[in-house]
Protein backbone atom coordinates (compact mmCIF):
# COMPACT_ATOMS: atom_id res chain seq x y z
CA UNK A 231 0.00 0.00 0.00
CA UNK A 232 1.31 3.48 -0.85
CA UNK A 233 0.85 5.42 2.37
CA UNK A 234 1.70 8.71 0.66
CA UNK A 235 0.89 10.14 -2.70
CA UNK A 236 2.52 13.01 -4.64
CA UNK A 237 0.49 16.13 -5.19
CA UNK A 238 1.27 19.38 -6.99
CA UNK A 239 0.82 22.59 -5.03
CA UNK A 240 0.76 26.14 -6.41
CA UNK A 241 3.52 28.31 -4.98
CA UNK A 242 2.25 31.75 -4.01
CA UNK A 243 5.01 34.33 -4.69
CA UNK A 244 6.03 36.73 -1.96
CA UNK A 245 3.58 39.59 -1.99
CA UNK A 246 0.79 37.32 -3.25
CA UNK A 247 -0.70 36.87 -6.68
CA UNK A 248 -0.04 34.16 -9.23
CA UNK A 249 2.99 33.04 -11.23
CA UNK A 250 4.95 31.28 -8.47
CA UNK A 251 4.88 27.97 -10.33
CA UNK A 252 4.19 24.65 -8.67
CA UNK A 253 6.00 22.32 -6.30
CA UNK A 254 5.57 18.59 -5.67
CA UNK A 255 4.62 17.53 -2.16
CA UNK A 256 3.85 14.24 -0.48
CA UNK A 257 0.41 13.94 1.11
CA UNK A 258 -1.45 11.06 2.79
CA UNK A 259 -2.97 8.80 0.13
CA UNK A 260 -6.80 8.54 0.18
CA UNK A 261 -6.71 5.11 1.86
CA UNK A 262 -4.21 6.33 4.47
CA UNK A 263 -6.72 8.96 5.58
CA UNK A 264 -8.33 6.04 7.40
CA UNK A 265 -5.28 5.96 9.68
CA UNK A 266 -5.67 9.56 10.84
CA UNK A 267 -6.82 9.97 14.44
CA UNK A 268 -9.27 12.76 13.65
CA UNK A 269 -11.12 10.78 11.00
CA UNK A 270 -14.43 9.68 12.63
CA UNK A 271 -14.09 6.30 10.94
CA UNK A 272 -10.48 5.44 11.55
CA UNK A 273 -8.99 2.03 11.08
CA UNK A 274 -5.97 3.03 13.18
CA UNK A 275 -6.76 0.80 16.16
CA UNK A 276 -7.59 -2.06 13.79
CA UNK A 277 -4.19 -1.79 12.08
CA UNK A 278 -2.41 -1.58 15.45
CA UNK A 279 -4.46 -4.53 16.74
CA UNK A 280 -3.73 -6.66 13.66
CA UNK A 281 -0.02 -6.05 14.24
CA UNK A 282 -0.14 -6.80 17.98
CA UNK A 283 1.96 -9.83 19.06
CA UNK A 284 -1.21 -11.55 20.38
CA UNK A 285 -2.54 -11.50 16.81
CA UNK A 286 0.72 -11.98 14.89
CA UNK A 287 2.17 -14.84 16.99
CA UNK A 288 -0.50 -17.41 16.08
CA UNK A 289 0.34 -16.94 12.36
CA UNK A 290 3.95 -17.90 13.10
CA UNK A 291 2.74 -21.14 14.72
CA UNK A 292 0.35 -22.05 11.94
CA UNK A 293 2.74 -24.37 10.12
CA UNK A 294 3.68 -26.33 13.28
CA UNK A 295 0.02 -26.52 14.30
CA UNK A 296 -0.99 -27.71 10.82
CA UNK A 297 1.56 -30.54 10.88
CA UNK A 298 0.89 -31.56 14.49
CA UNK A 299 -1.43 -34.40 15.43
CA UNK A 300 -3.32 -31.98 17.71
CA UNK A 301 -7.01 -32.41 16.87
CA UNK A 302 -7.86 -29.13 18.49
CA UNK A 303 -8.71 -26.52 15.89
CA UNK A 304 -7.35 -23.61 17.89
CA UNK A 305 -3.88 -22.34 17.10
CA UNK A 306 -3.91 -20.33 20.34
CA UNK A 307 -3.69 -23.65 22.18
CA UNK A 308 -0.36 -24.16 20.46
CA UNK A 309 0.82 -20.62 21.23
CA UNK A 310 -0.03 -19.84 24.82
CA UNK A 311 -2.96 -22.03 25.78
CA UNK A 312 -5.39 -19.11 25.92
CA UNK A 313 -8.26 -18.43 23.55
CA UNK A 314 -8.78 -14.94 22.10
CA UNK A 315 -11.31 -13.68 24.64
CA UNK A 316 -9.40 -15.25 27.54
CA UNK A 317 -6.36 -13.27 26.33
CA UNK A 318 -8.52 -10.11 26.31
CA UNK A 319 -9.63 -10.56 29.91
CA UNK A 320 -6.08 -11.39 31.08
CA UNK A 321 -4.50 -8.45 29.18
CA UNK A 322 -6.72 -5.40 29.72
CA UNK A 323 -4.64 -3.23 27.34
CA UNK A 324 -5.09 -5.69 24.49
CA UNK A 325 -8.79 -6.08 25.35
CA UNK A 326 -9.22 -2.32 25.07
CA UNK A 327 -7.32 -2.22 21.77
CA UNK A 328 -9.58 -4.94 20.32
CA UNK A 329 -12.70 -3.11 21.57
CA UNK A 330 -11.46 0.16 20.02
CA UNK A 331 -10.66 -1.51 16.73
CA UNK A 332 -14.13 -3.09 16.62
CA UNK A 333 -15.65 0.30 17.51
CA UNK A 334 -13.98 1.94 14.47
CA UNK A 335 -15.27 -0.82 12.22
CA UNK A 336 -18.77 -0.57 13.67
CA UNK A 337 -18.87 3.18 13.26
CA UNK A 338 -18.78 2.76 9.48
CA UNK A 339 -20.47 -0.56 8.80
CA UNK A 340 -23.35 -0.04 11.25
CA UNK A 341 -24.18 3.24 9.56
CA UNK A 342 -24.21 1.43 6.22
CA UNK A 343 -26.42 -1.27 7.79
CA UNK A 344 -29.07 1.12 9.14
CA UNK A 345 -29.05 3.13 5.91
CA UNK A 346 -29.34 0.10 3.58
CA UNK A 347 -31.59 -2.13 5.70
CA UNK A 348 -33.99 0.27 7.49
CA UNK A 349 -36.95 -2.10 7.14
CA UNK A 350 -35.21 -4.76 9.26
CA UNK A 351 -35.44 -2.40 12.27
CA UNK A 352 -38.81 -0.79 11.64
CA UNK A 353 -41.49 -1.90 14.10
CA UNK A 354 -39.03 -3.17 16.72
CA UNK A 355 -39.35 -1.78 20.23
CA UNK A 356 -36.33 -3.52 21.76
CA UNK A 357 -33.08 -5.05 20.56
CA UNK A 358 -30.16 -6.76 22.28
CA UNK A 359 -26.74 -6.43 20.64
CA UNK A 360 -25.15 -9.71 21.74
CA UNK A 361 -21.36 -9.41 21.94
CA UNK A 362 -21.90 -5.69 21.36
CA UNK A 363 -18.57 -4.68 22.92
CA UNK A 364 -18.58 -1.05 24.08
CA UNK A 365 -21.77 -0.25 22.21
CA UNK A 366 -20.84 1.53 18.98
CA UNK A 367 -23.32 -0.44 16.87
CA UNK A 368 -26.08 -0.14 19.48
CA UNK A 369 -25.50 3.64 19.66
CA UNK A 370 -25.85 3.94 15.88
CA UNK A 371 -29.15 1.99 16.03
CA UNK A 372 -30.40 3.87 19.13
CA UNK A 373 -29.77 7.20 17.39
CA UNK A 374 -31.28 6.14 14.06
CA UNK A 375 -34.35 4.54 15.70
CA UNK A 376 -35.13 6.41 18.97
CA UNK A 377 -38.18 4.19 19.58
CA UNK A 378 -35.99 1.06 19.87
CA UNK A 379 -34.60 0.35 23.34
CA UNK A 380 -31.13 -1.15 22.80
CA UNK A 381 -29.24 -3.32 25.28
CA UNK A 382 -25.59 -4.20 24.81
CA UNK A 383 -24.82 -7.68 26.16
CA UNK A 384 -21.14 -8.63 26.41
CA UNK A 385 -18.67 -10.16 28.84
CA UNK A 386 -18.62 -8.26 32.18
CA UNK A 387 -15.02 -7.06 31.64
CA UNK A 388 -16.01 -5.51 28.28
CA UNK A 389 -19.31 -3.69 28.90
CA UNK A 390 -18.65 -0.39 30.59
CA UNK A 391 -19.87 2.66 28.78
CA UNK A 392 -22.21 5.57 29.14
CA UNK A 393 -25.93 4.70 28.99
CA UNK A 394 -28.38 6.77 26.92
CA UNK A 395 -32.14 7.10 27.48
CA UNK A 396 -32.74 4.21 25.05
CA UNK A 397 -29.46 2.30 25.55
CA UNK A 398 -28.14 0.24 28.45
CA UNK A 399 -25.51 -2.43 29.13
CA UNK A 400 -25.71 -5.90 30.67
CA UNK A 401 -22.67 -8.04 31.48
CA UNK A 402 -22.90 -11.79 30.90
CA UNK A 403 -21.71 -14.81 28.98
CA UNK A 404 -23.81 -15.73 25.93
CA UNK A 405 -22.89 -19.42 26.33
CA UNK A 406 -23.91 -19.78 29.97
CA UNK A 407 -26.20 -16.86 30.91
CA UNK A 408 -29.67 -15.94 29.68
CA UNK A 409 -29.56 -13.31 26.96
CA UNK A 410 -32.00 -10.52 27.95
CA UNK A 411 -35.35 -10.80 26.12
CA UNK A 412 -36.03 -8.41 23.23
CA UNK A 413 -37.90 -8.16 19.92
CA UNK A 414 -34.67 -8.82 18.05
CA UNK A 415 -31.25 -10.17 18.96
CA UNK A 416 -28.35 -8.79 16.94
CA UNK A 417 -24.97 -10.43 16.45
CA UNK A 418 -22.45 -8.19 14.72
CA UNK A 419 -19.19 -9.91 13.85
CA UNK A 420 -19.71 -12.35 16.70
CA UNK A 421 -20.73 -15.71 15.22
CA UNK A 422 -17.82 -15.64 12.78
CA UNK A 423 -15.43 -15.97 15.77
CA UNK A 424 -16.84 -19.37 16.71
CA UNK A 425 -17.04 -22.89 15.29
CA UNK A 426 -20.42 -24.35 14.33
CA UNK A 427 -20.96 -26.22 17.63
CA UNK A 428 -20.61 -23.01 19.68
CA UNK A 429 -22.82 -21.02 17.27
CA UNK A 430 -25.47 -23.75 17.41
CA UNK A 431 -25.53 -23.58 21.20
CA UNK A 432 -26.16 -19.81 21.19
CA UNK A 433 -28.58 -19.86 18.25
CA UNK A 434 -30.70 -22.62 19.82
CA UNK A 435 -30.88 -20.60 23.04
CA UNK A 436 -31.91 -17.50 21.04
CA UNK A 437 -34.60 -19.41 19.15
CA UNK A 438 -36.05 -20.73 22.41
CA UNK A 439 -36.10 -17.22 23.90
CA UNK A 440 -37.72 -15.74 20.77
CA UNK A 441 -40.41 -18.45 20.64
CA UNK A 442 -41.24 -18.24 24.33
CA UNK A 443 -41.75 -14.49 24.17
CA UNK A 444 -43.43 -14.61 20.72
CA UNK A 445 -40.75 -12.25 19.59
CA UNK A 446 -39.37 -11.39 16.25
CA UNK A 447 -36.05 -12.51 14.86
CA UNK A 448 -32.30 -12.81 15.09
CA UNK A 449 -30.26 -10.31 13.11
CA UNK A 450 -26.75 -11.19 12.12
CA UNK A 451 -24.50 -8.46 10.75
CA UNK A 452 -21.83 -10.91 9.77
CA UNK A 453 -19.47 -11.57 6.90
CA UNK A 454 -20.49 -13.89 4.13
CA UNK A 455 -17.88 -15.21 1.70
CA UNK A 456 -20.13 -14.48 -1.28
CA UNK A 457 -20.35 -10.80 -0.25
CA UNK A 458 -17.24 -9.67 -2.09
CA UNK A 459 -18.67 -10.79 -5.44
CA UNK A 460 -16.50 -12.64 -7.91
CA UNK A 461 -13.73 -10.06 -8.12
CA UNK A 462 -10.13 -11.01 -7.31
CA UNK A 463 -10.20 -8.45 -4.51
CA UNK A 464 -13.36 -9.99 -3.03
CA UNK A 465 -11.84 -13.47 -3.22
CA UNK A 466 -8.56 -12.43 -1.58
CA UNK A 467 -10.40 -10.50 1.18
CA UNK A 468 -12.48 -13.62 1.90
CA UNK A 469 -9.41 -15.83 2.01
CA UNK A 470 -7.49 -13.48 4.27
CA UNK A 471 -10.38 -13.04 6.71
CA UNK A 472 -10.97 -16.79 6.79
CA UNK A 473 -7.29 -17.44 7.56
CA UNK A 474 -7.23 -14.74 10.22
CA UNK A 475 -10.29 -16.17 11.94
CA UNK A 476 -8.58 -19.55 11.96
CA UNK A 477 -5.32 -18.09 13.27
CA UNK A 478 -6.61 -15.85 16.06
CA UNK A 479 -10.04 -17.22 16.94
CA UNK A 480 -11.85 -20.51 16.48
CA UNK A 481 -14.15 -19.35 13.72
CA UNK A 482 -14.32 -19.17 9.96
CA UNK A 483 -15.83 -17.18 7.14
CA UNK A 484 -19.07 -18.89 6.08
CA UNK A 485 -20.69 -18.99 2.67
CA UNK A 486 -24.41 -18.37 2.28
CA UNK A 487 -24.94 -22.14 2.10
CA UNK A 488 -22.98 -22.70 5.34
CA UNK A 489 -24.96 -19.97 7.15
CA UNK A 490 -28.19 -21.54 5.89
CA UNK A 491 -27.20 -24.98 7.21
CA UNK A 492 -26.26 -23.50 10.59
CA UNK A 493 -29.64 -21.76 10.95
CA UNK A 494 -31.58 -24.82 9.87
CA UNK A 495 -29.57 -27.08 12.24
CA UNK A 496 -30.46 -24.62 15.06
CA UNK A 497 -34.16 -25.09 14.19
CA UNK A 498 -34.84 -21.74 12.46
CA UNK A 499 -37.40 -21.82 9.65
CA UNK A 500 -36.09 -19.19 7.25
CA UNK A 501 -33.54 -16.48 6.68
CA UNK A 502 -32.88 -13.56 4.34
CA UNK A 503 -29.38 -12.30 3.50
CA UNK A 504 -29.05 -8.67 2.39
CA UNK A 505 -25.58 -7.46 1.28
CA UNK A 506 -24.50 -4.31 3.16
CA UNK A 507 -20.97 -3.52 1.96
CA UNK A 508 -18.11 -5.70 0.75
CA UNK A 509 -18.19 -9.00 2.62
CA UNK A 510 -20.72 -7.65 5.16
CA UNK A 511 -24.31 -8.73 5.01
CA UNK A 512 -27.33 -8.36 7.25
CA UNK A 513 -28.88 -11.76 7.88
CA UNK A 514 -32.44 -11.88 9.24
CA UNK A 515 -33.23 -15.27 10.75
CA UNK A 516 -36.78 -16.28 11.73
CA UNK A 517 -37.81 -18.93 14.28
Ligand SMILES: C[S@@+](CC[C@H](N)C(=O)[O-])C[C@H]1O[C@@H](n2cnc3c(N)ncnc32)[C@H](O)[C@@H]1O
Pocket residue numbers: 315332333335336360361362363364366367383384385388402403404405417418419420423
Ligand atom coordinates in the same frame (compact mmCIF):
# COMPACT_ATOMS: atom_id res chain seq x y z
C1 LIG B 1 -15.31 -9.50 17.10
S1 LIG B 1 -15.93 -8.70 18.51
C2 LIG B 1 -17.31 -7.80 17.84
C3 LIG B 1 -17.74 -6.69 18.74
C4 LIG B 1 -18.93 -5.86 18.23
N1 LIG B 1 -20.09 -6.67 17.96
C5 LIG B 1 -18.54 -5.07 17.01
O1 LIG B 1 -18.75 -5.52 15.90
O2 LIG B 1 -17.98 -4.00 17.20
C6 LIG B 1 -16.73 -10.04 19.37
C7 LIG B 1 -17.37 -9.64 20.69
O3 LIG B 1 -17.91 -10.82 21.30
C8 LIG B 1 -17.71 -10.72 22.69
N2 LIG B 1 -17.77 -12.04 23.32
C9 LIG B 1 -16.84 -13.03 23.22
N3 LIG B 1 -17.21 -14.09 23.97
C10 LIG B 1 -18.41 -13.76 24.52
C11 LIG B 1 -19.31 -14.44 25.40
N4 LIG B 1 -19.03 -15.68 25.81
N5 LIG B 1 -20.44 -13.80 25.79
C12 LIG B 1 -20.72 -12.54 25.37
N6 LIG B 1 -19.91 -11.85 24.53
C13 LIG B 1 -18.77 -12.45 24.11
C14 LIG B 1 -16.34 -10.08 22.80
O4 LIG B 1 -16.09 -9.52 24.09
C15 LIG B 1 -16.39 -9.06 21.69
O5 LIG B 1 -16.86 -7.82 22.15
